[in-house]
Amino acid sequence: MAIKNFLFGQAKQSAWIICLGFSLSISGYAQLPSITTGLISVEVQSVATGLSAPLDLVSANDGTGRLFIVEQSGRVKILQNGTVNSTPFLNISGQISSGGEKGLLGLAFHPGFSNSGSPGFRKLYTYATENPSGTADFLVPMSGSPDNQCVVTEWQASAGNPNVVDAATRRDVVRINHPQSNHDGGKIAFRASDGFLYIASGDGGNGNDVGDGHTPNLGNGQDTSNLLGKILRIDPIAPNLTPGSPNPVSGNGKYRNPANNPFVGTSGLDEIYAFGFRNPYRFSFDPVADRLIVGDVGQGSIEEVDVVERGKNYGWNRKEGTFLFNPNNGSVSTDPNPNPAFTNPVLQYDHGDGISVIGGFVYRGSAIPALAGKYVFGDFLQPSLGSGRLFQGDLSSGVMQELRLGINPRALGLRIKGFGTDTAGEIYVMADNSSNTAGQVLKIVPIPAASALINLSTRARVETDDNGVAIAGFVIAGSAPKTVVLRGIGPSLSFNGQLLPGRLLNPTLSLRDSDGAEIDSNDDWMTHSRQQELGNLQPSHPLDSALVVTLQPGLYTAIMRGVGGATGIGLAELYDVEPSAAANAINLSTRGRVQSGDNVMIGGLVIGGTTTQRVILRAVGPTLSESGVGGALQNPTLELVNSSGTRIRFNDNWRSDQQTEIIASKLAPTSEAESAIVQTLSPGSYTAILRSADSSIGVALVEIYRLNP
Numbered sequence: 001m002a003i004k005n006f007l008f009g010q011a012k013q014s015a016w017i018i019c020l021g022f023s024l025s026i027s028g029y030a031q032l033p034s035i036t037t038g039l040i041s042v043e044v045q046s047v048a049t050g051l052s053a054p055l056d057l058v059s060a061n062d063g064t065g066r067l068f069i070v071e072q073s074g075r076v077k078i079l080q081n082g083t084v085n086s087t088p089f090l091n092i093s094g095q096i097s098s099g100g101e102k103g104l105l106g107l108a109f110h111p112g113f114s115n116s117g118s119p120g121f122r123k124l125y126t127y128a129t130e131n132p133s134g135t136a137d138f139l140v141p142m143s144g145s146p147d148n149q150c151v152v153t154e155w156q157a158s159a160g161n162p163n164v165v166d167a168a169t170r171r172d173v174v175r176i177n178h179p180q181s182n183h184d185g186g187k188i189a190f191r192a193s194d195g196f197l198y199i200a201s202g203d204g205g206n207g208n209d210v211g212d213g214h215t216p217n218l219g220n221g222q223d224t225s226n227l228l229g230k231i232l233r234i235d236p237i238a239p240n241l242t243p244g245s246p247n248p249v250s251g252n253g254k255y256r257n258p259a260n261n262p263f264v265g266t267s268g269l270d271e272i273y274a275f276g277f278r279n280p281y282r283f284s285f286d287p288v289a290d291r292l293i294v295g296d297v298g299q300g301s302i303e304e305v306d307v308v309e310r311g312k313n314y315g316w317n318r319k320e321g322t323f324l325f326n327p328n329n330g331s332v333s334t335d336p337n338p339n340p341a342f343t344n345p346v347l348q349y350d351h352g353d354g355i356s357v358i359g360g361f362v363y364r365g366s367a368i369p370a371l372a373g374k375y376v377f378g379d380f381l382q383p384s385l386g387s388g389r390l391f392q393g394d395l396s397s398g399v400m401q402e403l404r405l406g407i408n409p410r411a412l413g414l415r416i417k418g419f420g421t422d423t424a425g426e427i428y429v430m431a432d433n434s435s436n437t438a439g440q441v442l443k444i445v446p447i448p449a450a451s452a453l454i455n456l457s458t459r460a461r462v463e464t465d466d467n468g469v470a471i472a473g474f475v476i477a478g479s480a481p482k483t484v485v486l487r488g489i490g491p492s493l494s495f496n497g498q499l500l501p502g503r504l505l506n507p508t509l510s511l512r513d514s515d516g517a518e519i520d521s522n523d524d525w526m527t528h529s530r531q532q533e534l535g536n537l538q539p540s541h542p543l544d545s546a547l548v549v550t551l552q553p554g555l556y557t558a559i560m561r562g563v564g565g566a567t568g569i570g571l572a573e574l575y576d577v578e579p580s581a582a583a584n585a586i587n588l589s590t591r592g593r594v595q596s597g598d599n600v601m602i603g604g605l606v607i608g609g610t611t612t613q614r615v616i617l618r619a620v621g622p623t624l625s626e627s628g629v630g631g632a633l634q635n636p637t638l639e640l641v642n643s644s645g646t647r648i649r650f651n652d653n654w655r656s657d658q659q660t661e662i663i664a665s666k667l668a669p670t671s672e673a674e675s676a677i678v679q680t681l682s683p684g685s686y687t688a689i690l691r692s693a694d695s696s697i698g699v700a701l702v703e704i705y706r707l708n709p
Contacts (some may be wrong), residue, residue: 018270031323031332031350037409038401039477039553040370040392041583044412044429044442048084049551051439054430056187058107060124062114064162067422069430069441072103074128090165092128096149102129105186106119110237111155111195119241122157124165124196129178136177137252138269140204140220142213146177152182152199154236169322171542173236174271176227177212179428180205182295183279187359193290196258197236198273200280200294203229208279208299208327209317219327221316222278224268229316231280231308233258233273233293262311274316276342282359282418282509283308287425288373293395295359295377296345299325301332302347307395315342322348347375347393347400354379354389358416362395364425368446369480370553370583376403376427376444378416388416388431390444402478407447407584414438415468423643446479446582451608453585453615453706457686459493459602460592462504462562464639465631467699470560472572472590476553478583482576483550485537486511487525488560489571492541500598504568507560509545514555522547523563537575553583557689569598572606579608589703591624596631596695603688603702607681613706614680616662619651619690620701622671633698635653636690638675651675652693665707678707 048054048069056070056081064526067079074093078085096104112118129148130333157171165568178184183202190197203209207217209229214263221229235242235256239249248264250271257270264270279297286293292308302321306314319325321333322344338344349357360377361606382389390412393400405412414431414599420441421427426648432439460470478484490504508523522528525539525546533548545560560572576585594601607613617640621633637652651657654669661678677688690702 003674007102008247010583028279032348035222035349035353035391035400035402037404038392039404039428039475039555040374040401040552041404041405041407041409041447041478042368042371042390042445043445045081045445046440047443048079048341048441048515049239049439050059050084051432051441052105053350053432053436054439054441055105055418056107057418057428057430057441058109059423060109060111060113060422061423065423065489067420067428068107070107072105073098073437074104074229076104076107076165078592085163089163090125090126092271096128097131098129101182101184102148102594105184106188106200108188108190108197111190111192118239119138120381123237124155124157125173125188125236126153126155127151127186127199128153129184133321134175135163136175136232138174138176140177140179140213140226141178143216144211144212146179147181147205148184150176150178150201152188152236167512171238171254173448174250174252176232178202178204178228179211180332185280187280187282189283189285191285191292192287192586194258195235196233198282198283198292199232199234200277201227201230201232202279202281203277203316208330208654210327219317221278222313222318222623224263224272224275226270227269229275229277231274231277231283232569233261234271248703252512260310260378273310274312274314276316278316280359281356284419284522285363286362286363286364287569288364289676291362291395293359293375294363295357297356298351300330301350303349303351303354303379305347305357305359305375305395306345309343312343312676313341315344318342321345321396346395346398349400356380358388358418360419361421362425363427365427366424366425368444370478377419379697381415385411387411387413390416390429403639407450414440424454449580449582450584451587451607452613453704454579454587455604455610456588456704457571457604458590458592458702459569459571459604460590461568461595461599462507462560462570463567463593464562464565468567468593470570470572470590470592472558472560472574472588474556474558474574474589475587476551476556476583477586477664478553478581480582482581482583482585483578484585485534485573485575485577486547486558487537487539487571487573487575488545488558489573490537490562490568491543492539493569493571495598500569502598503563504566506543506563506566506572508547508563509547510561511547511549512557513560519544520547520549520617535577537577576608586706591629591699591701593697594636594690594692594700595697596692601690601700601702603690603704604685605704606689607683609683612680612682614678616665616667616705616707617677617679617688618667618669618701618703618705619675620648620669621698622705623669624699624701627698631698633692633700634696635673635693636675636700637688637693638677638702639691640677640679641687641689648686649677649679651677665703
């Protein structure tokens with residue numbers, strides 16, 4: 001049980017502290033756990049600047065490599081060969097109503113855009129808000145006038161110049177009255193598997209989906225007799241161009257509704273695909289799993305991500321996330337008896353972590369292997385940070401984490417307005433500042449490979465009980481898997497050229513993931529399936545143990561024991577053998593029993609590369625008791641020496657020295673009797689020695705963390 005406590009208790013908590021980055025929890029929004037910063041690291045590379053409120057990026061999938069950037073003010077610009085064309089592809093700034101949540105909000109190219117035999121040849125579609133003009137195709141019951149009309153419009157690229165739209169080809173497809181200026185939705189996209197256009201429509205604005213223009217006692221989101229608060233699905237091609245289609249023609253005669261839309265031939269509007277949304281501002285399709293994934297912006301408490309299926313009801317305004325929503329006052333409460341008529345989100349978070357979810361994409365690119373199959377999305381703004389946040393989530397488990405931005409994590413520093421992808425599946429972020437004067441497109445790329453902590457090791461006394469075995473927890477962070485070598489050295493353990501008395505004569509190694517599941521194990525290194533990859537790290541004795549493993553960014557634990565209950569001094573080692581990989585080990589925490597003489601605990605680290613690294617070393621004892629570890633060392637000391645054996649720094653009781661620096665690291669020990677050292681070290685080898693201040697015996701934890709500058 002003590003090993004499990006180590007995996008899930010003190011050491012795991014310590015390993016996460018360094019990764020928390022900019023994750024905050026605000027007590028006023030305590031409905032859900034705070035989002036922690038995970039171990040997948042990415043960088044962002046600016047590929048287009050000088051933009052104003054960019055909020056979408058779309059590929060025409062026509063083989064040209066062009067990316068089309070949507071600016072909210074009404075312009076579509078082309079990013080081609082690394083340059084933004086000076087002439088806009090489309091400029092409708094004079095025809096729309098923009099500002100706040102209104103403007104040019106969506107762009108989609110017909111799947112047949114580059115096929116001269118398709119009725120969709122050279123056709124593209126926009127979603128924009130316009131001042132009310134004439135009679136809309138769809139009205140809402142209201143005493144006043146609508147604030148705007150949401151219009152889906154068809155255009156054609158110029159036959160003579162593919163980099164501009166022929167403005168004379170404009171054809172309005174559908175016009176919908178929209179009561180208020182907010183919650184306009186706006187994303188449009190074609191689904192590859194059915195060829196239809198999907199349209200995100202907000203609930204009409206106003207708080208709680210109530211008031212003028214909102215269906216009394218029901219709300220627009222729940223009312224299938226209007227198009228607000230819905231995901232719509234249509235075939236936007238003019239019906240006369242598809243005379244053989246089995247899909248019925250719309251009421252305005254300008255498009256067709258798919259015959260298998262859920263309300264065709266029954267009560268409800270034919271255009272509706274799914275309903276119960278508040279403001280489904282951004283959505284995407286996963287091309288592999290063919291899933292429609294929607295980020296639905298919440299009211300005052302919960303942001304959610306939904307996997308949307310035909311005909312399903314996603315709850316608004318009866319639900320906000322998985323919580324019951326009260327339209328009378330905007331409050332949320334735990335739902336004790338969930339209604340099966342409502343489909344719950346797959347991801348959700350509260351307003352302690354952000355205020356407006358920005359739906360993204362499942363990563364299907366190749367540049368960042370650690371993100372493969374993860375849903376990459378974000379939040380517009382975490383107010384206390386003044387910055388948007390990048391997240392990744394598992395749509396199956398519901399687990400989400402913040403992406404670590406950079407080798408030395410930092411905030412994005414801009415507000416997130418949208419996401420896009422190119423034909424290779426790489427993801428882009430649309431971002432700007434609060435005044436829309438710093439608009440740019442950022443490409444999510446891997447962190448650069450950089451040598452940091454290339455070897456971490458701990459020498460300790462290995463006993464037989466769970467509290468006495470040597471347990472090494474380590475953390476890998478980065479954009480890609482990392483190949484490491486783990487060694488459990490005993491019979492070949494030497495000091496000053498002499499075999500060490502009392503050494504562990506036959507060690508074994510077991511590697512576990514953060515859930516405690518065994519990944520790999522070894523007893524006698526020559527029997528391991530990848531032993532040929534050890535190279536010059538082959539142990540000198542056949543009874544030593546070694547593992548060669550390729551690991552995704554994450555938390556891991558290696559456990560070293562003696563075969564047959566043997567005891568003795570052992571050395572647990574971690575080597576980074578893949579310096580070209582965009583990932584690094586950033587922590588090693590080893591637990592064992594501390595005695596005296598040669599049986600003290602010794603941690604080693606080797607800093608590679610050419611730059612200095614700032615680290616913190618900790619000697620933890622008393623707080624292990626809180627994790628159920630018996631016989632914890634009550635007063636550990638810590639000494640740091642260089643490769644020549646010269647002392648660099650010593651600490652007994654962390655508040656006695658470097659208190660300010662240790663607190664600033666966010667890794668201050670819990671007990672004042674524990675020790676810590678913060679130090680900037682040049683490339684080279686170093687040793688940390690953990691002893692008892694009073695010559696007592698007990699279980700302790702020596703930890704090495706790479707800090708941010």
